[in-house]
Amino acid sequence: MVTVIEDEEERDGTRVIRRKILRTDDSQFPSGYRYALHYGYTDDRGTILRYDNENRTPGRHEQHTPDDIKEIDFPGMLELRDRFLDEITDLP
Template sequence: MADESDVVKEQTTYKDGMVRSITMRPTESDTYPCGWKYRLHFGDTNGNTILRYDNSHELEKGHERHTTDGVEIIDFPGMMVLHDRFLREVDEWWEQNE
């Protein structure tokens, strides 16, 4: 079982109403065979999603990437690789929307 000190929870709310929220928790639960329960979210304070990676339904659906275009199933590359990909994609969004 994961120690609470192993859980990463970070939320940043920007002055323009955007939110970046990261939750990553190592787990030995059979519900999450990859060993992680995670949600990497970027959107606005009205609840709209621009980008989100999660495995909320890993056994049924696998790992998901949510965008304004819909949901796609992705291969899980490892937690830190996915975390870094998420941060890079959020940075790219900012660059394109400034």
């Protein structure tokens, strides 16, 4: 079963903020959430900041920046969403 918690997209010129959070009982997502929190460009410049759970490795949560992809500890869905929203206010 999947329940949509958030499915939002905001565009401002060449930038986009997407928040997609699904509540799921799929064993691929042991946290109970499948999500992508994305701040980036609408053209080929790509990601500025994104948090998501990696689809090929159950339980793996990642932070993507222009320079790196790193595994992170999952603090909880609301905490991570709030962290993302706070962090993007300080980014160009």
